[in-house]
Amino acid sequence: MSFRKRAVVVGQSGSNPSSLQSPTQNKTFPPGLRPSPLDGRLTISTGTHSLDSLLAGHVGLALGTSLLIEEHGTTDFAGYLARYFAAEGVVQGHQVHVLGMHEGWGRELPGLGTGEKSGGGREKANDEKMKIAWRYERLGEFGSARERGSPQSPGTSSSSSRAVFCHDFDLSKKLVLPSPSPMKFIPISTRPPFEFKDPDTSISPFTGFLNHLMTQLSASPDAVHRAVIPNLLSSALYPPESSRPEHALQFLHALRALLRKYPSQLVAMITLPVTLHPRTTGLTRWMELLSDGVLELSPFPSTALPAKSTPGAQTVHEEPPQGMLKIHHLPIFHEKGGGGGEASGFGDDLAFTLIRRKGLVIKPFSLPPVEGDTEAQQGGLEHEHGKATKVDIEF
Template sequence: MAFRKRNVGIAQPGSPASSIEITEKKSIPGIRPSPLDGRPTTSTGTHSLDNLLAGHAGLVLGTSLLIEESGTTDFGGALLRYYAAEGILQGHQIHVFGMNEAWGRELPGLGSAESSRSAKKETAADDKMKIAWRYERLGEFGVGARDRNVAPSSATSSGSASTFCHDFDLSKRLTLPSTTQMQFVPIITRPNLEFATLDSNKSPFNTFINHIANYLSNPSSNTIHRVIIPTILSPALYPPHASRPEIVLQFFHALRGLLRKYPTQLTVITTLPLTLYPRSSGLTRWMELLSDGVLELSPFPSTSVATKSAPGVTTVQEEPPQGMLNVHRLPIFHERGGGGGEASGFGNDLAFTLSRRKGLVIKPFSLPPVEGDSEAQQGGLETDHGKATKVDIEF
């Protein structure tokens, strides 16, 4: 019986008879294969958002994500800062369009190990519902998907496992290790100190596209690049002619072309204000079609949702949701169906909460108990000898 040595390629017809050695690829920090099909993925800096992205447990390289937000809040900006901070810690190259260095000085700092452990304990205590033993795991978002889609962390050369997604603290600030790791590209439509009439045919996005293409054109570099575009088409940052379809859609086409040309080096996250560009407009729908994933953040008014406990009832106080999350499209579905729908452990009614230590947490949305209905809040269980007690409901 003939045996063949491992890691030796089979010579093709017409090729030299010498064996071709297959070299193992070095692991890149912050990159791990998808548990579904092995595609390289990176973290968005938010654990719950990673679990939401079509079951890949992260953002697939070579894809883009469009985050739409209505109102005057900036939850999308918080997601962008988590995304940038995660890239800084992993050693990735960050490209920010339309912002200056002050935006980079507001990145959240790394949370301490003690606060991370206490936050996990608080999350477990908050998620455990005190209704009945069979509903204890009801509040855990994506339990089945998380158990199935957990991929092992990539190991470094020293043998220690690297962290795929870090925990951040909004009260701290991240210190940038190098000014060259984070690039800020301004919106330039005319040279400084030039008071001539603004050329409406000049696209403000050409400089940024050329900037990214120059960085990606280096064939010897394996650096992962993260592109961040905050509040695209905002009148406070962009000239009026930037919202013309022939200009902004050409920019999305160019970004999509770079993502397909460099599918193992580039990811893009963009935020769009829906108050100025609603989804009913054709321009917004075209931007959604040219993006791989589309999420919509709908914040609640500050006093719309409040959790109140009935008198005499002691329950674990949960943070009220701050808005709804609508998933319009997820990037890269697998041929087996990906990770959407009920099969992954979550439905269509999703809510999000932004806190200092836990970051942005996505959970299924549920209405609080009706105020004054103490019987329903206490369980309303009756037995033959009166009100049910703890001994009666224990099995």
């Protein structure tokens, strides 16, 4: 009767533990990149924590995909998302290509936030800690104690602590661009025709965008490139012939081809004012079909400015939402996972709030209780002997 060690894999001679490890465990990724928990594709951060968690469970925007953000009205919440996206790329050392804007747009990027609220947050957490049984109080420390006891390589812990996937930005500060700057601006030509003749509408105004991207992608194949296109087809920035379908749709189709050709280098974020180009038009619907992800922002009236967060605000006194967010579709990678609003873990009722130190926060929308309805404000807690009191709640 033969015996075999339980720790040895069948078909291998010897019990070398290092041979059983996956080769991807020791693989290091460039700054700002990490694999998706669903299928292992490389993802980058959009610069907004809540938006990263919304992207179909991949906790980031996968390389080789594009995200179209539509916005109603005259506000610029989508522009803030584009600035966060560009600022995150600058901090991570990525190549950022701003298409259709001048260098003045890059001077408005938000600066890095400070970590001054760590001490106050710890005291606040201790005050609001739920009073539960003592056996469950230290349950969350099991993983950290196990990690402290397990041996680690000297370079692994230091590198993981320094690697930040998504930074915190403060709108009251301005990001100082390094020299040389990783941002490149390709403004669109709006020079008036002094020749006093009709402009040639057969020439696409987006040709310079595509030529720039193809040149930069071939010149630096090892870098990560972020393409930012704020206010696409806006009448204040683009000439009238840019809204012709043969120009706009061909540009998005060529951009989609570049994303598929360079799936590990290029990612794009586009903002579109749907007040000028409604979703009922065929041009906008085709633009949505040529984009991998589409989000729609519907701000509430009188919410043009970001909400100010007070330092001593409690969790019950949250900032009111400034608009609604709707998910039309998210990047889909294959038929087994990824994409769809259900995969993100949120419902259809989503609201957003732009806060100075927290950025754009996306969370489920819920109406506050009606004024004067004390039963709804107290939660309507009842038991068999009457209404629940504070003594009954604190166990």
